[in-house]
Amino acid sequence: MQEQTDPPGEPSPGLVSTAIQAITQHIRSEGLAPGDPLPSEAAMTRQLNVSRTVVREAFRSLSAMRLIDLSAGRRATVAKLDTGAMSMVIEHGITTQQISVQQVYDVRRTIEMRTVALAALRRTDQEAAAIVQSARLMRENFKNPETVMEHDIAFHEAIAAASHNPVFSLIVTAFSGVTRRTWVIGWRTRSSDEDQLKMIKGHEDIADAILKGDPRLAAEHMAGHFDKSVKALIDAGIA
Amino acid sequence: MQEQTDPPGEPSPGLVSTAIQAITQHIRSEGLAPGDPLPSEAAMTRQLNVSRTVVREAFRSLSAMRLIDLSAGRRATVAKLDTGAMSMVIEHGITTQQISVQQVYDVRRTIEMRTVALAALRRTDQEAAAIVQSARLMRENFKNPETVMEHDIAFHEAIAAASHNPVFSLIVTAFSGVTRRTWVIGWRTRSSDEDQLKMIKGHEDIADAILKGDPRLAAEHMAGHFDKSVKALIDAGIA
DNA sequence: TCCTCAAAACCTGTATGACAGGTTGATATT
DNA sequence: AATATCAACCTGTCATACAGGTTTTGAGGA
Numbered sequence: 001m002q003e004q005t006d007p008p009g010e011p012s013p014g015l016v017s018t019a020i021q022a023i024t025q026h027i028r029s030e031g032l033a034p035g036d037p038l039p040s041e042a043a044m045t046r047q048l049n050v051s052r053t054v055v056r057e058a059f060r061s062l063s064a065m066r067l068i069d070l071s072a073g074r075r076a077t078v079a080k081l082d083t084g085a086m087s088m089v090i091e092h093g094i095t096t097q098q099i100s101v102q103q104v105y106d107v108r109r110t111i112e113m114r115t116v117a118l119a120a121l122r123r124t125d126q127e128a129a130a131i132v133q134s135a136r137l138m139r140e141n142f143k144n145p146e147t148v149m150e151h152d153i154a155f156h157e158a159i160a161a162a163s164h165n166p167v168f169s170l171i172v173t174a175f176s177g178v179t180r181r182t183w184v185i186g187w188r189t190r191s192s193d194e195d196q197l198k199m200i201k202g203h204e205d206i207a208d209a210i211l212k213g214d215p216r217l218a219a220e221h222m223a224g225h226f227d228k229s230v231k232a233l234i235d236a237g238i239a
Numbered sequence: 240m241q242e243q244t245d246p247p248g249e250p251s252p253g254l255v256s257t258a259i260q261a262i263t264q265h266i267r268s269e270g271l272a273p274g275d276p277l278p279s280e281a282a283m284t285r286q287l288n289v290s291r292t293v294v295r296e297a298f299r300s301l302s303a304m305r306l307i308d309l310s311a312g313r314r315a316t317v318a319k320l321d322t323g324a325m326s327m328v329i330e331h332g333i334t335t336q337q338i339s340v341q342q343v344y345d346v347r348r349t350i351e352m353r354t355v356a357l358a359a360l361r362r363t364d365q366e367a368a369a370i371v372q373s374a375r376l377m378r379e380n381f382k383n384p385e386t387v388m389e390h391d392i393a394f395h396e397a398i399a400a401a402s403h404n405p406v407f408s409l410i411v412t413a414f415s416g417v418t419r420r421t422w423v424i425g426w427r428t429r430s431s432d433e434d435q436l437k438m439i440k441g442h443e444d445i446a447d448a449i450l451k452g453d454p455r456l457a458a459e460h461m462a463g464h465f466d467k468s469v470k471a472l473i474d475a476g477i478a
Numbered sequence: 479t480c481c482t483c484a485a486a487a488c489c490t491g492t493a494t495g496a497c498a499g500g501t502t503g504a505t506a507t508t
Numbered sequence: 509a510a511t512a513t514c515a516a517c518c519t520g521t522c523a524t525a526c527a528g529g530t531t532t533t534g535a536g537g538a
Contacts, residue, residue, distance in 0.1 A: 016299060024327075028334045041490065051522045053292075056490090060255060060296040061303030065324055067331045072490050073529030081337045085304055085324040088263075089409070092306045095267045099405050103399045107406045110353040111346075125514075139363045167339050170328070171410065254492075277519060290493045295519090311519050312500030 003141060004082045015050050015078040022048055025069070027078055034080040038068060054189035075081035081166055086174035094178060101238050102230065104178050109226040110155060111171055119162035128163035128211050134158055134208040142193075148200075149183045155203055159210070186232040197229065254289050258297035261287055263306070266317055276314040277307060325413035332416055340477050341469065343417050348465040350410055351395060353443060355461040358401035363387055365403040367450050373397055374446040375437045381432075386438075388422045394442055398449070418441035425471040438467065 023038065032038070039047070044055040055144040061078055062068045065084035093099040119127070134155035153176050160172035190196045202225045208220035262277065271277075278286070283294040285341040292392070298315055301307045305321035332338040373394035392415050429435045441464045443467035448457035 064300030081332045103404045114349040165342045195251040
């Protein structure tokens with residue numbers, strides 16, 4: 001096969017990259033929305049005049065970035081916005097020591113000062129309830145660090161969701177993986193029950209401010225929360 | 240082959256995902272740094288007891304996210320932090336209308352208010368020079384929109400770099416693709432030379448503040464810059 | 479006519495083998 | 509000892525095969 005339809009223009013960055021571009025281009029030009037089906041591998045194979053191997057690797061790559069969803073027997077579909085790829089990139093940066101946990105926290109602080117303010121202004125009653133609920137569950141389970149952590153993460157993600165800007169949600173959620181790996185360290189530096197409950201109180205203050213719709217107060221509490229968290233990490237020797 | 244070494248624990252999310260995890264796990268457990276080589280496909284094939292097909296698709300996926308670098312004949316290597324995957328995610332969100340340009344600008348504003356302040360505090364002389372240089376090139380080429388845009392983008396990326404937090408750089412750079420697609424729209428709403436030069440002046444003000452090491456002033460100018468940019472986009476009907 | 483259900487057609491997941499061409503290191507020649 | 513050449517290894521791509529899923533279709537029965 002290979003009847004070379006390629007115009008001898010580019011220095012060919014590999015057939016797979018070309019296929020990836022062709023697929024994303026297809027999504028764009030057809031104006032596909034999440035859930036819409038893509039051409040089958042066989043169709044792509046014919047259209048691009050390459051082997052199924054190449055097309056498959058392209059589909060698989062897009063699936064790894066969560067731009068499309070694959071499932072056996074079914075055609076690939078356009079995916080909803082997902083944080084998968086971003087999380088991987090951040091985690092990669094951390095494990096290869098190209099970025100530090102503290103740097104991530106600085107970015108989180110910057111972003112969440114904003115999400116919390118937006119949440120105070122834009123939250124629906126349901127979103128406010130979810131945020132308050134997460135804070136309450138932190139207190140109720142405060143003897144079980146694992147559970148507290150999960151509600152802590154859910155708390156921050158709920159605030160991001162209430163900002164009504166999915167890009168914020170995307171970024172905040174991408175950082176959750178890092179949080180899962182470092183959270184317990186910060187928790188341990190709060191050795192007494194009193195310290196731990198104080199930290200939970202911080203979350204409740206944030207939730208209250210959002211409930212009251214006071215963006216300035218919410219941002220203030222959030223800043224305090226991050227300052228204490230970062231201090232805890234530094235005390236624990238996380239640079 | 241397939242001597243099923245798999246313990247019947249998980250519901251098997253597919254061999255490729257497993258392979259991807261094995262590779263990232265390898266990077267983590269071996270403490271690999273950017274540039275370090277990974278096992279060959281053949282080695283991975285033996286270790287995981289799967290076909291080369293599966294291993295290849297895993298490598299290819301990681302390469303698509305720019306976590307590893309592939310090149311013919313050579314073994315795969317751990318990649319430096321790269322914005323490739325994030326850009327793809329953002330672009331996907333835009334083209335599938337899951338996020339709006341304005342939402343991206345709101346995030347950019349939030350982040351760049353911080354990067355510009357950090358840049359004012361932390362920039363090296365060389366970094367300051369690069370920032371000033373970009374602003375100057377905007378003015379010198381102001382008759383050529385394409386060129387102005389590229390220097391504009393370089394300007395913001397240089398500021399992010401001067402923040403000395405690679406996570407900020409990552410995010411700002413990921414947004415550059417969106418900027419490339421919308422920049423000219425904002426430019427056109429500034430119909431007169433005077434308006435266009437005023438916008439360039441805004442960049443010079445930011446550069447000056449960074450040069451002077453005044454974070455508050457720098458942030459103020461950055462806020463003004465974004466407010467005008469967003470207004471221009473809204474005037475042009477970009478919701 | 480309409481419903482049910484089973485077979486056919488289509489699709490993806492994985493395995494295998496083959497070969498071209500790039501890269502690297504060892505060997506042999508000078 | 510420097511260099512040239514070749515062998516071994518590696519990735520890129522292709523072709524084929526088959527095992528399961530999924531959707532479509534159409535035949536037969538209500």
